[in-house]
Amino acid sequence: QVQLLESGGGLVQPGGSLRLSCSASGSIASISAMGWYRQAPGKQRELVATIGMRGGGTNYLDSVKGRFTLSRDNARNSISLQMNSLKPEDTAVYYCKANVRRPGSTFLESDYWGQGTQVTVSS
DSSP states (O other): OOOEEOOOOOOOOOTOEEEEEEEEEESSEEEEEEEEEOTTTTTOOOOOEEEEEEEEEEEEEEGGTTEEEEEEGGTTTTTEEEEOOOGGGGOOEEEEEEEEEOTTEEEEEEEOOOOOEEEOOOO
């Protein structure tokens, strides 16, 4: 069906930077939006940033505004999250999500999730 390939996670010191990328592949007619969510141990999953693939409008978690920047590449069905000034509180598994319309569908859209990539911010 649809698969999301994530990359860019890793270990970084506080104040450092990482760049997460996510590319969607498979049976896709169109993608309306893509984004990143994260989940820390013992905490619920939360939205980090989303972007509309048509207009490029973005939505950010308040605590990452000014530090994270989400961009899109429609030709590649991909997004990139540039994360700067990372804090220990950013430590989590980050999951990519895409809202996808499948071929043959008219208005039906479904969410697809990546497997998650670990981001650890620590000294």
